[in-house]
């Protein structure tokens with residue numbers, strides 16, 4: 467039994483980080499909107515909502531970092547140089563790894579940006 | 593011989609710069625702040641502009657450098673791309689975003705803490721603004737096309753619309769907020785300097801959109817309190833000769849005047865019309881002549897206006913009406 471999954475050859479791993487980003491986005495905006503619309507009926511404080519967003523952000527960042535690490539491994543930890551455009555199986559694998567790595571980087575920054583408002587905004591707008 | 597008239601080089605850009613910079617001050621400029629929110633926005637603008645300028649200079653410097661130097665190892669180039677092309681821009685953008693977000697709580701009425709003071713409801717209609725003051729001690733005053741606020745006190749604005757989307761923006765005092773039918777948006781403002789500022793409608797709303805503006809008058813708090821107390825009562829001039837003409841010609845179907853039976857709500861409240869600085873939502877000075885012209889043919893002054901022309905009334909009636917309205921202080 468191994469903890470770290472074996473490399474697999476599929477296009478789907480490319481979407482891990484964007485999907486995490488989307489889910490995180492939906493969670494943050496959804497919970498803030500629902501909470502602020504129904505704060506009288508909900509017995510928790512806005513601080514708790516912000517902590518929830520912080521938690522979701524940590525989870526999202528860890529998932530994205532994991533996807534980035536797997537992609538980095540697929541890319542051979544940088545042992546080969548781009549552009550990886552030969553019509554070979556090997557190059558296809560490397561290209562995919564590299565693309566996934568870059569996309570994960572973008573999503574990492576994006577998740578931080580999505581979460582930032584909750585750091586500074588401490589109350590619902592009236 | 594004929595070449596003497598040529599201006600020295602640089603004079604045209606300099607002239608252009610002067611023209612541009614002349615727009616930065618005045619009673620409708622976000623860079624000439626007279627309110628707390630406007631000051632933070634101006635500060636944000638300068639931080640962003642400076643940040644952008646520094647990034648631009650760096651990129652141009654790098655470009656010049658790249659055009660000159662030849663020898664670079666590929667590893668060094670990759671490192672430069674990673675740090676200079678990905679890490680640095682991300683850090684700068686996140687930093688600027690954080691700064692903007694840090695300013696945000698002061699620009700919007702967050703939380704219940706700010707709910708204590710004066711509230712002003714402004715409702716946009718094609719092409720004018722209804723203004724209702726609700727003071728904490730229960731006084732309600734209806735007016736139009738002009739808002740007055742006490743300097744140094746936080747005022748909360750509730751913004752709504754009767755027909756289409758308008759947008760409320762007094763650049764000298766604060767940020768812009770849309771007025772959306774079926775919704776109430778909130779904005780909070782705190783004037784810091786007494787003065788008169790202009791707020792144009794900032795969302796295209798029809799033919800006379802460009803002729804829809806309001807005046808914002810920031811007064812010292814005592815003067816404001818005195819003004820509001822006076823506005824809460826009918827104007828002393830209300831019983832004079834014009835009142836009867838106003839009733840007879842049906843103006844009261846659309847306009848309300850406190851102290852008379854005119855209770856209409858389709859047009860601006862005219863109870864204290866004489867104390868307004870401008871006529872027809874900030875487009876003409878409030879003089880008897882202009883009022884006469886407006887009553888006789890409002891569409892001429894404001895195409896598409898929702899007030900019918902009264903040019904068929906006897907000239908004398910229009911004159912009396914105008915001078916009576918002008919005296920409703």
Ligand SMILES: [Cu+2]
Pocket residue numbers: 716717718719757758759793794795796797801804
């Ligand atoms: Cu408008």
